[in-house]
Amino acid sequence: MSLTLEDPRIVEFDVRTDEMLVNMGPQHPSTHGVLRLLLRTDGEIVHEVTPHIGYLHRCAEKIGENLSPPQWIPYTDRMDYLAAMNMNLGFSLAIEKLIGMEVTEKAMNLRVIISELNRIASHLVGMGAYGLDLGTFSPFLYAFREREIILDLFEEVCGARLTYSYITMGGVTHDLPDQITIPPGLAQLTERDPNLQLSWSDALRMFLDWMGPRIKEYHTLLTRNAIFVRRTAGLGILSPEMAMSYGCTGPVLRGSGVDYDLRRDGESIYTRMYEGYNYKIPVAPFADPAFGGIPQEATLGDNWCRFFVRMMEVAQSIEIVRQALDRYPSTQGEYRLPFKMNQKLPTDEVYLETECPKGSMGFYVVGDGDAEPFRTRAKSSCFCNLSVTGPLCQGVLIADIPAIVGSLDIVMGEIDR
């Protein structure tokens, strides 16, 4: 008896998998906003990933050509809305560099406290959301519990919880409040009277004292968790050469072993803010014993290293904020120097990068004698970090795509501008 092609016994063993195009996003929860990834898949293997961006494009650069710098500050808030303070700082410094302005010691001190605190908040979201991408829910709750207190503290300083417009040309908009009611979350966690009145800096100290030891919990939950390590270590390996060529910055670059942090290596207008602070810059493969070593499975430049850089930066930022708070009472000068709404910009152009939580945010401003810049340009760090997705995701499993994209810690508001 011969078999024919129609015979089910043959058809069963003759199944071929064809290449298939799969759209991931723009509404997919693990793409961190409105990012669309077009996957060319062969079964579970991904051959090619093409990111499609622009769903959140507002042409902020064009708007910036019609507004004076103080008016454009709120637009910088809406770029990286998870670290708006750092966005404000980057643009303010670019304008200060353009007009040759120097802020006071007190303003620099306040900027350090606030922007480092925002770095902690941003990395907490990065950690929590990365856990969600990999299918664990609890770290997200821990991260948001802590972040809530930071947002409450920001609200006491400037009245806003996300879009602060706090750091501005000439300094910051308000000094730290002398007396606040303890943030409800902090009162609950530290078991204090919810009506307790204290100064803002005391509330922040109380929070840092409480949070410092909690970092160990995150490491138990995620960093050293066997499942987490299996999902991240050895995956999405980004070589230092590729990281530099693709313009990757921030934790992505340091996770690939390039020792570069603008707080130390940047331009003097930015680095002088951080003079005299004692902190370490975590760089893969984390040779410093203070970082506690890396698991055997981890390789230089993989997802785990990028994640670990962020976690270590949280601890370092806590140290910086503590030192800045100690300095605060003795700092000299006004918290804000006058900067007019229609201050004329000189005919010149500057480019300045600052170390934002997600990478180096660059602002390029061209002045032509008017109050409105002739050209404003925001170079987004996430934009460059995302551009490496294509080469990084070749030949991985579909399930690893969220693990790789999540480890880049992107914010679409900043990519699309």
Add this chain to the structure above:
Amino acid sequence: MNIEEIHQRLVARFGDAIRELKTGVKDPWIEVAPESIALVGEFLRTEPELRFEALNDLTGSDWLETDPKKKTPCDPHVEVVYHLYSYSLKHWCKLKVKTARWKGGVVGELPEVPSVSQVWGIADWHEREAFDLVGIHFTNHPNLRRILCPEDWEGHPLRKDYEFPLEYHGVRGK
């Protein structure tokens, strides 16, 4: 290496293709002839004493004065600005390429600048953005499509004479 030394190296190698060293400004820059920019970029990245591994920023800007009251209007042109950085040697460099606003003076024909995407990986996306928003055609680019605006968008928004569309797929603009 500071910008004067880099300029000397480039002049020794490329001669007339290096047009000008602009000093006396906050960020001094070197102006390069448009047709040579890809070769200059490759030289800057590979030369052992220069080693510019990273292209920090690439952007375009449209120089056209739209304010009639302005006393000293700028010379109409389009420029591409490159900010380079060397991680190994810790020095930086800023390059500029200037070209006419429209190719051959024909309105709507985009000016052409060679792509540096073969030199730095990130230039691929930055050039797509400059093409999309400023309207510069990068020759030899592997995939010059719009990146931020929709594929069927008309015009280049960062052009100074750009007019916002009155309607887009049934959505009123103004």
